[in-house]
Amino acid sequence: MLAKTVGEPSLASSIHDLARHLNISIGTVSRALNGRADVNADTRQRVLEAAKKLNYAPNQSGRSLRQGATHSIAFMLQPHPGDQQYGEPFFIPFLTGLQARLAESGLDLIVVMGAPGDYQQERLRRVVETRRADAVVLAWTRREDERIEYLAERGFPFATLGRSRSGGKSYPSLDLDFEKAGSDAVDRLVSRGHRRIAAIRPSLDLNFGHLFMTGYRKALRRHGIEVDPGLIAEGFINEAGGYQVTPRVMLSKDRPTAIIFNNDAMALGGCKALAEMGISPGHDIAVIVIVDTPLCRYFSPALTGFRPALEPLGRRLAEMLLASLPAFAGPEGTRIMREVWPLELIARDSD
Amino acid sequence: MLAKTVGEPSLASSIHDLARHLNISIGTVSRALNGRADVNADTRQRVLEAAKKLNYAPNQSGRSLRQGATHSIAFMLQPHPGDQQYGEPFFIPFLTGLQARLAESGLDLIVVMGAPGDYQQERLRRVVETRRADAVVLAWTRREDERIEYLAERGFPFATLGRSRSGGKSYPSLDLDFEKAGSDAVDRLVSRGHRRIAAIRPSLDLNFGHLFMTGYRKALRRHGIEVDPGLIAEGFINEAGGYQVTPRVMLSKDRPTAIIFNNDAMALGGCKALAEMGISPGHDIAVIVIVDTPLCRYFSPALTGFRPALEPLGRRLAEMLLASLPAFAGPEGTRIMREVWPLELIARDSD
DNA sequence: CGTTTTTCCGTAAACGTTTACGACAACACA
DNA sequence: TGTGTTGTCGTAAACGTTTACGGAAAAACG
Structure with missing residues (x-):
């Protein structure tokens, strides 16, 4: 697709290029890059420098495939039925907080847009079944929520902004009172x-x-x-x-x-x-x-x-989700499953 | 990570499971699934049925790795500096249109949240270098836009909502007048x-x-x-x-x-x-x-x-982007590079 | 100096796909 | 019956990583 121009660093440089360039094996390169202990201090140094020079970044697909994890969390966003023209300003600060906390743990946040009308079920299935994300964050929970039932049934990790009667108490949820x-x-x-x-x-x-x-x-x-x-x-x-x-x-x-x-x-x-x-x-x-x-x-x-504190809300939900993921869980017992935040009245001029 | 429960279809069923279940080779399964010609009509039928029964969906990482394409387009979204608490309602309908059109061509839209402050440069590099998307859509273009320069320089496919002086005329852009x-x-x-x-x-x-x-x-x-x-x-x-x-x-x-x-x-x-x-x-x-x-x-x-027509705007930009991607381009000459839409005044009561 | 430990690195398999290639059978044609 | 064609499928390599394993050299120890 892309013409490879000679001279400048190629767009897609692989770990093999690095290895060849340094005359060492790809195994060593990988270990150096991932901060493993069994690699000599200055070979690591050389690898890091070469990586920067050749503009190397690991191919996500390769990585995910091998590790069985995508290192990304999906947030399902979708226009509400009847909400044709306007959007939901609510979410941007929330997502900002969510993304910030996830990034701290090396996770990417991807927002998946649903088509209006299908209430996310189809898109959600797609994300889950094609393993595009390691976990999912849901918002605008319904009292009976088929998305939650679907995820809980499958044992797919998720967290919700908002409570629901579906899915038992198996997942972290954060809500406002x-x-x-x-x-x-x-x-x-x-x-x-x-x-x-x-x-x-x-x-x-x-x-x-x-x-x-x-x-x-x-x-x-x-x-x-x-x-x-x-x-x-x-x-x-x-x-x-x-x-x-x-x-x-x-x-x-x-x-x-x-x-x-x-x-x-x-x-x-x-x-x-x-x-x-x-x-x-x-x-x-x-x-x-x-x-x-x-x-x-x-x-x-x-x-x-x-007024809800949206950004802290996002951060917190990220934390709760992380604590529920084995790969990120701190000491046992830190799992927070439910939380309801108070909502403080701000008196102004209309009442 | 996930306890595999016996009996129910596993969350992650691979093409190998399908092949084993049907007593045929994975190659045939893949060809059947992808609608290739060289597969018998009723083995295809059997494969399709088994896929549905075993709840099979291809692993995206495997697919992307092999094909060198992720089948997804990234939209960079980010809180504007100074825009602390409120969000941008502008984008939801735009994204709805964008996603709808992309979906019609089998592409996923993923929205990548930037951290406030870094003006996307860092996140953008990450998306591009780790090859998380096949193309990028940018919004809120600046007069001199380093994101555009970065992408154009690399030859990475992208399109913008809004014009810019950067990057020449090498990319499709759609703007309002x-x-x-x-x-x-x-x-x-x-x-x-x-x-x-x-x-x-x-x-x-x-x-x-x-x-x-x-x-x-x-x-x-x-x-x-x-x-x-x-x-x-x-x-x-x-x-x-x-x-x-x-x-x-x-x-x-x-x-x-x-x-x-x-x-x-x-x-x-x-x-x-x-x-x-x-x-x-x-x-x-x-x-x-x-x-x-x-x-x-x-x-x-x-x-x-x-009032801008945001959803059509999204659809149109998707179309322009698709037309610029070799893999999706129709007959040559359909590439639309620049478009500026008129903006119609709606008279109300304030003037 | 011999033995054990440590340090470092290379090898190769594996993740789940897609696809080029070749093989084999069935069939058509002479 | 021999040759060519067509239809269908299996084999195996490849994509770019990570990581278990083993081996060689160096260091530590007696």
């Missing part, structure tokens, strides 16, 4: 005198949506407030979703005086709908969002919400 | 009576920032308006950036009556700053954004801007 957030949001609103509190949520299949709503319900009951189905609406988890369904709860017989939105994008769409109805968030109605991003802070009015 | 957008934005504002038009832009290293600004300058001159450096400010390409620098142009001796923001996030931050100064966008001042996302549509007031 959306239930507490939902509950805290209600508490705060009630303490400010609200009793008719609406919730704009995504599908309950998505586990964070489910958790948010159980927190919401429990808190309402705790305060002796009946849960009014007319104050709850489900929409796609983006601006359009919030825009479409927010009017529905506002048209309820007894209007809500506060709305809790699942996330920033839905809140943005919802606020647009409110504005069109002549209702001003933070003034005529209180607004809180469960998962906020910088968007909430720079919105007018600045939206009160719960 | 930011210059025209900048110019159109000015035209529109001038036609509505504005003469003091500010611009909030990112670093001029980023080629789209540069293009936007040349369009802006040219249009101003065309209208006989002098470019006032006091009306131009540079910030990080996120909410915080817009928030920080917008006050600077507002404090100019002669206040602007309109602002053009580079993108949605900067506009959001900028509008926040304006609100804090008691200035209402769309009322006291006109606002246009160059690269908009659904965010602009659902903001209040809805922001006028130029």
Whole structure:
């Protein structure tokens, strides 16, 4: 495919080239490169120098084939159904943390894009069966998650951002405490005198949506407030979703005086709908969002919400995954299987 | 690593298992699987059935090693310097299109996360040198881009989203017409009576920032308006950036009556700053954004801007890349090297 | 100086594929 | 019946690594 130009170092120099160049065997070269003990100090030196000079880097395929490990972890990323145009800003900082921690252990992170609609199952199978990665990281877990069942059944190593009822307790999972957030949001609103509190949520299949709503319900009951189905609406988890369904709860017989939105994008769409109805968030109605991003802070009015620490979250999940992999496990007993991080409310101007 | 359970199909079944199970040679199995002509019709049938039954999928490492090709394309993704917390919603739909088209040609898309700060150079080298992908897709091209120089110099196949002065014309590149957008934005504002038009832009290293600004300058001159450096400010390409620098142009001796923001996030931050100064966008001042996302549509007031068709963009770039790869090239002469797509203004309420 | 240990290195097999080559049978043709 | 052709398959090499093993030389020890 590529014309090999003479003179300059070839794009693909193999361990054989190195060996030939140094007049030693490939075995020695490999051992020198991999830092093994049984190689003379200055032959190692010479090998390292030659490697740099000839621009040598080991061929990953050869390496993986021999070792039976790819040294890479796959993250399955995919547009959410209904989330046509917008993307999920949530993941970039998370992935940054994930990648940073994995890199420290010599692992590559590869993000595998799914096609919209098939909910990753097909792509996931492909990654697993062709052994493209040593482990998988899943996000946006569902309450019953066939991806998790598939992986657990096969004994393929994985970790999840988010909990699920599938797959038992066999895998590390890290989650945010959306239930507490939902509950805290209600508490705060009630303490400010609200009793008719609406919730704009995504599908309950998505586990964070489910958790948010159980927190919401429990808190309402705790305060002796009946849960009014007319104050709850489900929409796609983006601006359009919030825009479409927010009017529905506002048209309820007894209007809500506060709305809790699942996330920033839905809140943005919802606020647009409110504005069109002549209702001003933070003034005529209180607004809180469960998962906020910088968007909430720079919105007018600045939206009160719960800001997750995404990059540390990514780092931590990487650590948990590593601890569950035999090849990287520290002293036994360091395996962390479940963790739920608190979500802190950041009070701003919208409630 | 994984305990092999007896009875159920093993996770890793090789071509040897298949051959043994069918009592034929691995060569025949391979030929049958790969649809070669010299294999009997019903042995092929038997092989296919057995493959399904034993859950066989070819080991990618073995395949790549033998063929000298990985069948995967790498997209380099990385948090922009200064873009700490937020992410880039821009890319998800683009990647969706890219992946869809590549999949149609049997190629996998893998997204490689860079560490913040090193501007991909290190990760890129790693991908290229360890031969993890057959080609690379770059985004956020800079005016002088060392990544492009590196790849072009090596003869490694790649394509870019965005133009650059580096690397000659040796690679396919697809871009949006930011210059025209900048110019159109000015035209529109001038036609509505504005003469003091500010611009909030990112670093001029980023080629789209540069293009936007040349369009802006040219249009101003065309209208006989002098470019006032006091009306131009540079910030990080996120909410915080817009928030920080917008006050600077507002404090100019002669206040602007309109602002053009580079993108949605900067506009959001900028509008926040304006609100804090008691200035209402769309009322006291006109606002246009160059690269908009659904965010602009659902903001209040809805922001006028130029919406790119991201998914088609991804598909198209995939096509251009494929056409440049000998292994996928159609009839000679189908290589498309440069393309610039128009950007259409969507008028909303902010100007 | 002889023996044991240590240090260092080369050899070769193995990982799972693909593919060039040749072999063998069946068949067609004269 | 002999020769050529076609269809089908097995053999073995190759891709670039890593690593178990053994051997030779050097060092240590008595």
